[in-house]
Amino acid sequence: MKAVRIHEHGGVDKLRYEEVEDPKLTEATDVIVQLKAAALNHIDIWNRRGLTGIEISLPHILGADGAGIVVEVGEQVNNVKRDDAVCLYPPTGCGRCDLCMTDRDFMCLHLRALGERLEGTYAEYVKLPAKNCFSIPPGLSFEEAAAFPLVFLTVWRMLVTNAEIKPGEHVLILGIGGGVASAALQVAKHMGTHVMVTSSSDEKLEMAKNWGADHGINYLKSDFAREVRALTGKRGVDVVVDSVGGESWAKSLASLTKGGRLVTCGATAGANPPTHIPRIFWNHLKIFGSTLGSREEFRQILNFMRTSQVRPIIDQLFPLKEVAQAHRRLEEGKQFGKIGLQI
DSSP, rough: OOOEESSSSSSSEEEEEOOEEEOOOOTTTEEEEEEEEEOOOOOOOHHHHOOOOOOSSSEEEEOOOEEEEEEETTOOOOOOTOOOEEEOEEEEOOOHOOOHTOOGGGGGOEEHHHHHTTTTBBBEEEEEEGGGGEOOTTOOOOOHHSHHHHHHHHHHIIIIISSSOOTEEEEEEETTTTHHHHHHHHHHHHHTOOOEEEOOOOOHHHHHHHOOOOOEETTTTOHHHHHHHTTTTTOEEEEEEEEOOHHHHHHHTTTTTEEEEEEEOOOOOOOEEEEEEHHHTTTOOOOOOOOSSOOHHHHHHHHHHHHOOOOEEEEEEEEEEGGGHHHHHHTOOOOEEEEEEEE
């Protein structure tokens, strides 16, 4: 099969489109999926650069998100069958610890995920546990089905499970344009909240308004915490989605109303920002950190998509062999929504 692998860590020049041996079933609970589409995530870039702290065997196929057709099933598989169209739940745990036994293997100390400790989706075929395959919601293309799993799963856990957003609340989303931020915008708007977004790009702010954002703030031109206070009559917002960190962290906390919730799944601008702790306890703030989510939360997302008709925002599609161009676009922050790969 054709696949994109890295043989060493580094820049986009390390991505090699080449012939690779087809995966073979070795476990009775596994399946092989013929992939029709994959999608990029920032974790792909960090794995390519070797910045995650997770050792992977080289050469290695990147890619956490994918969708396609089941072509082989293990003897003990009963949740899917050959020719089923499926989207993929990326992580799986050891299957033995207390976290795995309570459907929380996304927290497992021995977590394996597509594109990290498991071979990923930048390929014509992928092998994975059958329990990680789910039917594609009606009406979604393979490209859309590949674009939503990782980011919508992360957003659902942040906004619905942890922050428990409610209709009428005010939500601030930092760095609109990325996959997580655009998914957060879609989920928050469908839940009936009032959404504000930030960006350094006026063009992205206008695009966000076209997708339902109520206000856009260019953080290069104004202090977004002050803007939020002005827009809410000095009250502040109920929820902040901050996966940026760095200098934005203190402003995110300053944007929250009393009893507000901050949710985060990343720190792209810096992982050790200063924090004014008294603001947290005097204002009864809650901070939730998360990555990914459970299979039950993934099922909730699938139901949400079936009933809401929400579709992931696709920025641009590239052929698999042009994955280096796709990585450049993601690294340069030019995207609005998800960058996909057609296989």
